[in-house]
Amino acid sequence: MTPAGLAACQVTVSYGRQRVLDRVDLHVAPGETVGLRGPSGSGKSTLARVLALLHAPDVGHVTLDGRPVAGARHRLPAAVRTRVAVLFQSPRAATDPRLSLTDIIAEPLRATGTPPERARDRAVELADLVGLTPDLLTRRPHAVSDGQLQRACLARALVHRPDYLLCDEATAMLDASTQAHLAAVVTDHQRQHGTGVLVITHDPALMTRWATRVVDLPAPDGVPPTTGPAR
Template sequence: MTAPLLDVRDLVVEYPRSGARRRPFRVLDGVSLDVRPGETVGLVGESGSGKSTLGRAVLGLAPVTSGTIRYDGRDISRLGRSARRALAAEIQVVFQDPYSSLNPSLTIGETLEEPLRVQRVDPAEARSRVATLLDQVQLPADAVHRLPREFSGGQRQRVAIARALALSPRLVVCDEPVSALDLSTQARVLELFREIQERTGVAYLFISHDLGVVRHLSHRVAVMYHGDLVETGDGDKVTSAPDHPYTQRLLLAAPVADPVRQARRREERQRVAASQK
């Protein structure tokens, strides 16, 4: 079996509370998770479950209280700023809001060239790379001269994806990257993620509250509840016939177009919730 590209072991993340005698708030409680090269692992849970905190810890944006995060065999749990900046060439992120994650005063070309300039890429090579990126995410070449406000939400998210791919990373943390988009745009962006992975071999840690979203993309799925992983396994299995009652509730909460099926789901969700009390 291929060695993990990302290997999280017994990860604990705590935040202090006000008051000298109050115990810190534990967001992640001994979480273990791995992502292999070229694989998508979906991390699913409701708001407050800790799933985004795990992604932030991988990116160095959340403090690691204990446990380890290893990338390609190297412990990155507590890297300094310069070492973390160097690692940005291999680990990137796509956030939820495609507008707030882009500088509104920079053109798309300037936005995409920025990470390349930080890595001291030759200007001519950077411009060529930007043209390639726009083609990969199916945006017109003249987008380099336009501002983010001139694009739709789905197009702005494509720009965010292009920026994440600028340095040819091996791992991208996707934190609710389609939740702000309408359903038809979601489908197109998810297909874009899949096409890019097939072409480049990039791995994704794909964070979402929606089992229906991760079903289309994930090889494996991990379900988080109150800072713990309660179920992990094959993507098709976990998203269609889960074993854990919490995952069953998440599945039943996903909307369907048929009103009769939706009513049955609502009744079943209430039954599962009542059985857990």
């Protein structure tokens, strides 16, 4: 029987003639925090996008609780794609500069047909959870700091109560106090909902504190990835 969790199964991805991932396997169990390490060019972010159901692999597949997922993005039913959320490194690249923070947080709800009032209430609830004060919610990205905008992005990622959360260098651009706060929010959400978390980071201290198991991706011409405890 295939174990519950989010898994990449023999995933291969190429961009043109460059093979970025070659037959990669990775499994994140419910409630588990898996760290993903590797040198630049090893395909960490590409693997995160595949697992987030944003990019379909050339070969191999993703499974959700043992069921293969065919397709990516809006080709998938909302009930499937909303089970996985991703928090990227750059909040400014991941947000529409024309939207207020409230609208950024509520964006996934509106995309799945949630009534505007319910979407707004949920956005306000999550804004408070991630430490955004009410006066910030009407502002647009240019009027807030990177840390404040990343808090809004985390709230957006949690808006559907995802079963799996992928953090791709999500704290790299933040000061230490904001890093600690966002990590605490994710950990609390994980404890309450049994969320599986994947953490990609170059910060050894953060990896040690956060991940219970670490997967190492090799450079593109290296050997298959190895798994070990966080150290």
